[in-house]
Amino acid sequence: MTTSDQPATLRERKKLRTRQALADTAVTLFGERGFDSTPLDALLEQVEVSRRTFFRNFRSKEDVALTAVKQLWDVYLEVLDGTKKSGPLIDVFLDAMLTTLERMDEDWYRRFPLTLRLIADSPALDGYTLRHCAEVQAEIARRLDGQNRLELRLLIEFFVATWRCALDEWLPDCVPGELPALLRRSCSSMNSALSLSFPA
Template structure:
């Protein structure tokens, strides 16, 4: 046991997981997600299928690690957040707090992951499913589902996607929160646009 409270086995498992994630992003980025078999990743990291499947459910799962890490942290932050005032502000503030928790390594992997998603129909579909599951979980954690709550969650996800579109050309880590603030601020005005 170390002073950080993790065993040697836990640290080794974490290193293997990190190697799989980082190598997956690199190798899928070079060769294409759909064109790269899982065995190529396993060979590159020198792990067995058994080891891989102890860490991830699928090839898609490892490719989307940065996305899943973000939304897992978001749900944790949302649970910790006091829910008072406009819910759109609660959702925005939870996203800003989540982004603040992400480390430099995540900020390097995340844009590469988004590019992989954009280039792969199968990853795109997997991401849409994960997004729908996360949205449903947000609604569930806030209580009784209603049309208004479901719409608000959809609007917040749309604001997040617009913030990402604004951020993606440069991908400067410190700039993503500003794009999130601007997208959420524009949400109310956009709903009141007139023909």
């Protein structure tokens, strides 16, 4: 959650605290014991919540483990909706992600690197992440309806690839202020990357 999205009512704040406790404990517990080898009940015992409470907040063990990833893309879609649609689309995509990163709070920047390491260590979680990413890409294309479908899909794929390359460079140190610069560099390298060829 971003700092501007604090809930107003006591009930909403209590629900948020439960979600945050589950998300924080999940990345720590799964990081220590392994995502695939840690049952959901171990998380529930740590946080002292029932299965019913858990499933009111999350759909699955994968869902809670990927809280930081889903927060990022939820905010990104909101930012993209409010972004002025003019100029090259790649610039629109980049500016929206840079704005998104500015909106993420310290708690997110602490949890996100832990989440990335969980994904890297778990084939099951990696597969779940890829499915979620595909859903986000389809949603971006849907919201930008009217563009050439094939070209738009390719551009979204290219942008997501530049994002992943920036994340690869960001790990393992994960200094929060370095990620925007790495993303800018990754995006600026796209054209030269597409023109690469074998030596004559």
